[in-house]
Structures are given as C-alpha cells and as structure tokens.
Amino acid sequence: MKLETAKLRQWLLPWAYFFGLLIAVEIVLRLLQTPEYLLPLPSKVFAGAAAKIALISEHLGITFAEAILGFAVGNLCAVVFGFLFSLWRPIRQGFYPIVVGMQAVPIVAIAPFIQIWFGPGIMGKAIMAGLICYFPATVISTNGFARANRDGMFLLQSIGASQWQIFKSLRLPSAIPSIMSAFQVSASLCMIGAIVAELSGASEGVGYLIVRASYEFRTVDLFAVLVVTSLASFAFFKAVEFLSNVYASKYSFSYAAPVK
Amino acid sequence: MKVTSANSNVSASQLSYAYKLTTGESLAVLQDISLTVERGSFTSIVGPSGCGKTTLLLCISGLLAPTKGSVALDGLSPTIAREQHKIGYVFQKPVFFEWLSILENTLLPAKVAGVANGVDRARLLLDRFGLGGFAERYPHELSGGMLSRAALARALVHDPEYVFLDEAFNHLDEALREQINEMLQEIWLDRKMTVFAITHSISEAVFLADQVLVMSQKPSFVQLHRNIPFERPRPRSLLRDQRYLELVDEIRDALKATHTNET
Ligand SMILES: Nc1ncnc2c1ncn2[C@@H]1O[C@H](COP(=O)(O)OP(=O)(O)OP(=O)(O)O)[C@@H](O)[C@H]1O
Ligand SMILES: [Mg+2]
Numbered sequence A: 001m002k003l004e005t006a007k008l009r010q011w012l013l014p015w016a017y018f019f020g021l022l023i024a025v026e027i028v029l030r031l032l033q034t035p036e037y038l039l040p041l042p043s044k045v046f047a048g049a050a051a052k053i054a055l056i057s058e059h060l061g062i063t064f065a066e067a068i069l070g071f072a073v074g075n076l077c078a079v080v081f082g083f084l085f086s087l088w089r090p091i092r093q094g095f096y097p098i099v100v101g102m103q104a105v106p107i108v109a110i111a112p113f114i115q116i117w118f119g120p121g122i123m124g125k126a127i128m129a130g131l132i133c134y135f136p137a138t139v140i141s142t143n144g145f146a147r148a149n150r151d152g153m154f155l156l157q158s159i160g161a162s163q164w165q166i167f168k169s170l171r172l173p174s175a176i177p178s179i180m181s182a183f184q185v186s187a188s189l190c191m192i193g194a195i196v197a198e199l200s201g202a203s204e205g206v207g208y209l210i211v212r213a214s215y216e217f218r219t220v221d222l223f224a225v226l227v228v229t230s231l232a233s234f235a236f237f238k239a240v241e242f243l244s245n246v247y248a249s250k251y252s253f254s255y256a257a258p259v260k
Numbered sequence B: 001m002k003v004t005s006a007n008s009n010v011s012a013s014q015l016s017y018a019y020k021l022t023t024g025e026s027l028a029v030l031q032d033i034s035l036t037v038e039r040g041s042f043t044s045i046v047g048p049s050g051c052g053k054t055t056l057l058l059c060i061s062g063l064l065a066p067t068k069g070s071v072a073l074d075g076l077s078p079t080i081a082r083e084q085h086k087i088g089y090v091f092q093k094p095v096f097f098e099w100l101s102i103l104e105n106t107l108l109p110a111k112v113a114g115v116a117n118g119v120d121r122a123r124l125l126l127d128r129f130g131l132g133g134f135a136e137r138y139p140h141e142l143s144g145g146m147l148s149r150a151a152l153a154r155a156l157v158h159d160p161e162y163v164f165l166d167e168a169f170n171h172l173d174e175a176l177r178e179q180i181n182e183m184l185q186e187i188w189l190d191r192k193m194t195v196f197a198i199t200h201s202i203s204e205a206v207f208l209a210d211q212v213l214v215m216s217q218k219p220s221f222v223q224l225h226r227n228i229p230f231e232r233p234r235p236r237s238l239l240r241d242q243r244y245l246e247l248v249d250e251i252r253d254a255l256k257a258t259h260t261n262e263t
Helices: A002-032 A042-051 A053-087 A089-102 A107-118 A122-145 A150-158 A163-199 A206-215 A219-248 A253-259 B053-060 B078-083 B102-113 B118-128 B144-156 B174-191 B202-208 B236-240 B242-260
Strands: B009-020 B026-038 B042-046 B068-073 B087-090 B162-166 B194-198 B211-215 B222-227
Touching: A002 A042, A042 A053, A042 A219, A053 A089, A053 A122, A053 A163, A053 A206, A053 A219, A089 A122, A107 A122, A107 A163, A122 A163, A150 A163, A150 B087, A163 A206, A163 A219, A206 A219, B009 B053, B026 B053, B026 B068, B026 B222, B042 B053, B042 B202, B053 B068, B053 B162, B053 B194, B068 B078, B078 B087, B087 B144, B102 B118, B102 B144, B118 B144, B144 B162, B144 B174, B174 B202, B202 B236, B202 B242, B211 B242, B222 B242, B236 B242
Parallel strands: B042 B194, B042 B211, B087 B162, B162 B194
Antiparallel strands: B009 B026, B009 B068, B211 B222
C-alpha cells in the first residue's frame, strides 16, 4: 500500500512540477505583456495544439515513420558491425576508432547534402535518422559483444561448440544489455535526425510544419507542433525503454535492478 | 586385461607452458612435463597452490596451447577430442550462464554434442546429485556447493571420454563431499572415462585415484607419480586401512617437500 503511493508520487511529481512551471511562465508572460510572436502563452499553445491536432498528427505520422525506419536500419547495422568487430581483431582495430571519431562529427550538418543526394522524399530523412543512431549505437553494441568473458568461452570451447553456437549461447546474450541501451539512446536520436533532415527541405512531416510556421511568424503553431512532437517522442522513448528493460533483465541482473 | 599402446593412453611429452604477462615478461609455469596414464584410469593431481595444476589441465584439454611439447588423448590431439565432444570439464572458477536455468546450463554440452536424450540425462544427473528440485532455478539462486554439483552434472551429461575436474568439490562439506565422491566413483566404474582431478585433499586424492601426481613448485614438474593399487569398488572402510593411511602419509610428505624447496 505504502509502496503504491510512493510509486504514484514518483510518477506524478515531475508532471506536477512541469505544469507548475508552465503556470508560472503563463503568469510572468501575462504580467510582462510579452507579444505573442516572441513567446506565446502556454495556454494558447495548448489550445492551438488541440485545434490543429489532426493536421499535426498527420505530419507527425510521416516523421515518425521516417524515424522508425532509420532506427531499425541504423541499429541493425550497428549490431552487425559490433558483432563483426568482435570477430575480427584487425577489422576492429582499423574501423572502431573511426566509428568512435565519427561521433564527434555533427552529422546533422550533412543534412543539406542528403537532401541533394536523395531528394525530398522520406528516404533521405530515414537515412539521416539512421545515421544519427548508427555511430553511438555501434560503439555501445561493440562494447557489448566484447563483454563475452573468457571463462564462458573456455566452457564452450571445452565442449567443442562451433563458432555459431558460441555466438548464440554466449556472445549475443552477453551483448543484449548493451544492445538494449543502444536502442534507448537511438530512440530519442532518431526523431531528431528525421526532423533535422525535414528542416532542410521537405513537403511533409513536422519539420515542414515548423519551417512553414516560422516563416510566417505563426509562433503559436510552432510551439504547438513542438509540444505534440516532444510528447510523441517522449512516449516512444519510454516504450523502447520499458520493452528493452523487460527483455534485458533476463540477461543481466545488475542491469535490471534499477527498473524495480 | 588392459592393453597399453600409444593409442590407448593419455600422454604429455616435454610439455611446457609460460604465460605472457601484461608487463611483457613471460612466466614459466610448467616445465618439461612428461606423463602417461592409462585410458580409463583416474588420476589425482595435488601440489602447492599456484604451482600450475590448473594450467596443466588446461593444456591437456587443449584449451591452452602448450608453449612447447605435445599432448595426445588416445592418439588424438586435444583439439580434435574437444571438437568431437569427448571432453567434460569442471572449471575451478564456476562458470554458469546467468540467463539460462540450471537445467539449461546442465544441458548445454549435450545440446552442443547433439545427444538425443539430453534432457533426460541432465535431469537424471541433477537428481543424482541432489539438485532435482532446482532444475528450473537460475544460477544466482543457488549456493556455491549446489553450483559445483551442477557443474559436475554438466561435465558428465554428454557422456565424455575425458573428464577434467579442477577442485570440483571445494564448496562441499565433508559429508556431502564423500557422498559425491562415491557417486563419481560409481559413474566412473560404469563408464570408465579417463579422469584428471585436481584436489587439495590428499585423502580424497588417494581414495579416488589409480595414480596420484604430486607437482612441484613452479616452474613445476611431476615430483612424484604414485600408483594406488587398491581394488575397486573401494569401500569407505578403506579410509581406515593401514596401507591407505601409509600412502596418504607418503604423499603428504612429498607435498611438504615441495614447500621446503620453495625458492
Ligand atoms: N591467465 C594467466 N595469466 C598470467 N599468469 C597466470 C594466469 N593464470 C595463472 N597464472 C599464474 O600461473 C601460475 C599457476 O597458476 P595455476 O592457476 O595453474 O595454479 P594452480 O596450481 O591451479 O593453483 P591453485 O591451487 O591455487 O588453484 C600462478 O603463479 C598464476 O599466478
Ligand atoms: Mg588451480
């Protein structure tokens, strides 16, 4: 009983603070009489979001599709590369530092080129989303595959396990907690990637809505799109986090501990 | 009527092993070890801590490649014997996959070897070692002693020809240890695997073995190779037999001598 209320509190408190902050902002803006094109009132933003929810959702769906596609392909490549790195030392020694270094490159800066190479369709956006996930996810999953310990390896070798059996029974399970963290990191990155790509040229998607609204100084619409997109992105992240924790808990006890 | 030829024994010749340390130096652990034991015999290995017993077993099973010399298991290279799933191993540090249940862990060698009735065999062995009720549990839910029994069951589940036991009974209390030793003897009498067992208990070493090897300080060699002549099956009353006690003393003295020679 007590535990339940504690949990509820833990869940409710951030939201209470968040809405408290919004109310404070609303009051301050009203007192200062800030013009709407500079910073709209939160109440107006929510009203605007509610009014245009159908339009926003439609475009959000497209962005979401691009992001998910990028998420899937980017992470798949990351896991495959992580595995290959764990198999062949020379490949890891040559490529891994490059992958680590690539994390320092502001991938979003190449969005205009992606626009040139792949045109305005959803393909270029998905590629951007995939790229932005790929580098951190590869680093994280490579570390995961490297976690297969020598004792487990000895055991499998002692019973004459094949490379494939070693992969199935040791390398992959050892890497799963890391692969799940890579998914979590990617879950928020992929939306950013897709939207950034849309900003540099698109005829649909929330990036397109944002560009349109900012050209026309429709600040309320701009913030409305931002709010809805953030909520959706947050929900996606939470879903991935929940699913991956449930799955990873089987493979790593220390990893699962913070969930409970 | 045992036939001894090059193809029916386990032999090491001029076996040496040195670890490459992270500092770049090399640490000589085994030095020119030559030994031959009959196929289907039970060998106990004793020696001072850190002398290289674990290293010797890893070399004989081919998990470590000797720096020098060679090993043959009934004429086969250890690598081939492993690939043919002929080896069962209990490691000194227990190894379990945390994400598999005890039954699944125990089953693993049978699965890898493609043994048809693996599940039945695994359950039978777990039952025999008193773990019947724990098959569905996970490794972190078992005590150290339970895990060492599960590790023994796993080492036997695929009916291997060579069994390596690296202090397999360390976590067991005296009574249970004797009980498990007796079961192991039973299984061994039935299947006649070639067994190498490292132990720190001299009386256990003598009770179980056809021969006891006493290793010297590192870089180590076989200081004493003593045959144990008692017939099988050996009853527990042997533990009070005069000849048995004399052998235990002899080996204890040999082991003590290794300590005084410490460099
Ligand atoms: N992986 C390793 N790298 C470097 N040195 C090692 C390694 N494993 C063991 N050694 C060293 O080799 C020597 C022999 O080790 P080993 O584990 O074979 O001894 P042992 O006889 O089994 O000892 P114990 O009875 O304590 O288990 C020790 O001095 C140890 O420090
Ligand atoms: Mg040892």
